[in-house]
Amino acid sequence: MGSARLNRPVSFQAALLAPLAVAIGLALALQPVGMAGALLATPLGPGRALLTPIFPLGARLILAPLQTLIATEAPIALPLDIGQLALIAALGIWLAHRLARRERLLAVAWSPVLLPVVVFVLATGLTAFSAYSLGAWLNEWLKWVQVLLLIVVVLHAGQGERWRWLVFGLALAGAANALIGLYEFFGGSGALHLLINDRFFRAFGTFGQPNPFGGFMGLLAPLVLCTTLSHALALWRDWRMQRLRLPGVLWTLFYAGASGLIVVGVFISWSRGAWLGFAAAMAAVVFALPRRLWQSIALVATLAALVGGLWLAGRLPASVVARVSSATQELFAFDDVRGVDITPENYAVVERLAHWQAALNMARAHPWLGVGFGNYEIAYADFRLMNWKFPLGHAHNYYL
Structure with missing residues (x-):
């Protein structure tokens, strides 16, 4: 998109309504489900939403980060988490919007962002053949299908x-x-x-x-x-x-x-x-x-040298340096942790490395398709280390 289009703001008067929209979204999120449904059933809800798919997408931006809060504080258990419910609403309104405008449903706006997500969804779909549990695989795989659908909706709505x-x-x-x-x-x-x-x-x-x-x-x-x-x-x-x-x-x-x-x-x-x-x-x-490659390289190199110089000179906060250093130590000091003495000081590091080692054991046993997408927790008992009985839900390393 051109520079002129990028720098031309939307109506500021209209943007003043955004804080009100945030307040309404928060108020609805904290209401009982029945009350929230009744409020959304007013003409302001579906009437405004059907005008543009931007409305439900904006509502999802507000509600999705509240998923944990709603799950713990809502008086009624929802059938799905609030982010998934908001996504379903956005998809429904997007479809209704396209039908109302007589647009082809399969006509999808192309973006380079779609390619890696499509490849990832297809590749992880193949792991169903080696999955310990098809249910666990499907639950994890559908999350990425939702990501793909959300990208399609955003490309159209935006x-x-x-x-x-x-x-x-x-x-x-x-x-x-x-x-x-x-x-x-x-x-x-x-x-x-x-x-x-x-x-x-x-x-x-x-x-x-x-x-x-x-x-x-x-x-x-x-x-x-x-x-x-x-x-x-x-x-x-x-x-x-x-x-x-x-x-x-x-x-x-x-x-x-x-x-x-x-x-x-x-x-x-x-x-x-x-x-x-x-x-x-x-x-x-x-x-x-920058527009020129040499300028890009020079700029990144300058920033890297600046940060590196501050690091070596001890000008960065010691707590931050220690925190980052511990991450690099975990990455480059990976070893068999079965014989490591566990202390309060090294517990967090050894725990993570133990789960990485369990994941590597899974990869060695199933080098082509793994144990199934989303099946780490289910397969963990067969590959865990002796002192680490309980899985963490995932390997704390997406590649593994």
């Missing part, structure tokens, strides 16, 4: 200028969750098992666990940072041409504030995976920004 609302919704949802994370980081959670340096607490937002919270923040951060850069460049151009307008200033301030909150959210999750993933994502973004 055509034209409508994609801006999806970016805005993502930024708003991420910033709101980061604010909750900050409250938890400064003691709001009181969870002693998440204590950092006897002072702070690992943030987990509405996810219940720090790692998925950090992953959510890490996925959003590059997108929102790039959006901030886009609006800042547009604002700079308008200022030079002496046509500065209030909506442009406010949009830039909003995305800058959201970027700051989300990046902080990555770090206060204290998730090494989120940190490393965010660093890799930002390296890719920085590499893609």
Whole structure:
């Protein structure tokens, strides 16, 4: 898409309604299911939703991060988690929207993003033939089919200028969750098992666990940072041409504030995976920004040298350095842990390595198709190490 299209904001007056939409979504999420259904049955619910698939997608952005909160606090058990229910609603409204406009249902907008997901879905589908449990395989495989369907819906719903609302919704949802994370980081959670340096607490937002919270923040951060850069460049151009307008200033301030909150959210999750993933994502973004290859290489090399210099000079926070160093030690010091003495200090590391070793045993026994997608927990008893009786649900390593 061209630079002019990228930098042309949607109506600011319309965007002022977004906080109201977030408040309504939160209120509905905390209502009993019957009451929420009655409220959504009003003309405002389906009437507005059928106008555009953006509405249910925006609602899903608000509701999906609340999955753990709703599951634990809702007075009625839902048949599916709230994210899946919101996805079903989005798919239904998308289909109704296409039928109402007499569009072909099988006419899918193509994007390079689809190719790796399609290949992954097909490859993991083959593991059904070696699965210990077809039910467990199907449950995990359908999650990725949902991802594929969601990409298709977003490609259609975000055509034209409508994609801006999806970016805005993502930024708003991420910033709101980061604010909750900050409250938890400064003691709001009181969870002693998440204590950092006897002072702070690992943030987990509405996810219940720090790692998925950090992953959510890490996925959003590059997108929102790039959006901030886009609006800042547009604002700079308008200022030079002496046509500065209030909506442009406010949009830039909003995305800058959201970027700051989300990046902080990555770090206060204290998730090494989120940190490393965010660093890799930002390296890719920085590499893609310049128009010439040599400029990309020079820019990434300069940033790497800067970070490396700060690391070697001891200018980075010691707690952060220790946290990242422990991740590299786990990665490069992998060995047979069956004879390792388990202590409180090394328990977390040895536990993870033991589950990696169990996963490697599965790979050796089933080198072609594995034990079946999503079947790690079921197959674990046949491949576990002696001192590690219980599986963690997964190998803490997606490749394994």
